[in-house]
Amino acid sequence: MDEHNVPGGAGLASPLPAALPRIGKRARWRGAGVWIARILLFLCLLAGAFCSLCPSGRTAVRALTILPGILSASQPIWQKPVAEPVVHTLRTLSTASGLVYLDVYAPSAGAPPVPGSREGMLMITGVGDNRQEPQVVNFAQTLARAGMVVMGVTTPALMDDRVDAGDREAVVEAFQILQHWPTVGAARVGMFGISAGSALICLAAADARIRDQVAFISLLGAYFDTTTLLETLGRRAQVVDGKTQSWSPVAVPLQALASTIAPALPDGDGALLIQTFANYPAGALSSQQLAQLAPQSAALYHLLAGDQPRSVTENLAALTPDLRALLVQLSPSSVVSQLHAPVYLLHDRTDQFVPVSESQAFAAALARLHHTYDFAEFGIFQHADVRAGTGLPQLLGDGQRLFRLLSKVAQVGS
């Protein structure tokens, strides 16, 4: 036998042994690919089942659907196939102070068998007639597209740029109407307040007729106590995380407070203050005009104008007992111990309408009462509007906080 023909003999060239390692590698990769595909399939099964069968999965899906709509202030295109068609209904409520408008945004379809009924949310957006405001309409429609029924409440006082504690009755009645709205589960109705609307939300949520039925209270840009709000305005400074910082408000809260408190001032004084702050800062009063005001009216002027930051305590003391009682009546602090629903606070940390120190005080009070609450500060909001041109890191950080709070709200309907 020729050694050249003996398999394994020295010098014999054969293609087979060199090819074996390559074929083995290919088979290994193929094997790995099979297992990767199986793992992906299993993950798809888990993810799909979690997002449809589990309440917490459905909550996450709902919150993830709502979040882009809020942040972009419009409906993302990819949501159009899965968004529920929405119907807008306008109802009115006759009250002693006039017609209260109820703008209801609801999915047009009936409630699905799981969970059997829809979540409702009563919303008050603050002073002014905000019913046609694009961001307000977008917000209500975004929630409705995610399966919620949203009822916006606008009272005559709010349209007059003032807060009236008497509107509490109308808000309670609106809440009860929402509880009985078609497809809404009576135990799945919460409340959402923005800015001055938060005070009415808290006053109504503390009402004995409904306090045990409110599923949640969510407040954006809320104030806690009208007196401390006046104090902050008067000093043009707020205490945030224990540090005093200067703070300059825009004209809107001054106008709202002047309009709200004016009816409790002597005739003429109230109208003058409303006129003054409607043109703020241009319409500052002369010393002659100030001299003609009643002491409590002058004190209120100085607090709102912020022109006597060192005399805030004296100016607050100059307010009459009636005025002080009115301030207490309009404060969520007066009813915080009567709230039974969990409270979720959101606040723009550079808010120039209501200082963030107010929500911090609210959170501190809730903590002292061992009340269920959550509180987050944001940079993506400008008071209640979504800020344009926010950078990605801010968007991601605040988006994660907003998702957390949205999940708590959406949990109720899942």
Next chain:
Amino acid sequence: MATFALLLSWAALGLLIALLALAARLKPAKWRRAGLLMFGLGTGFAGGLLGFWLFGRLFSCPAALWCAALAVCLPAAYTGLRKRLVGVV
């Protein structure tokens, strides 16, 4: 248009799951590739319909996903179980 896009997305999810099943070698020997793809498409569609009715529009796509994933695994699971119990390929 939105509803058509939704139906299409259920079918697409089912097809995607069937492609994954092919890559995972879960196709029974007697089945053709096209058969598994159609099966995945069909079960994705059916799962989406079930999810739409049971949970609402928003959750129909996750339902399509898990229904298709479960369905494409069943033939391979059945074959494997039969092999173990009966010892027949």
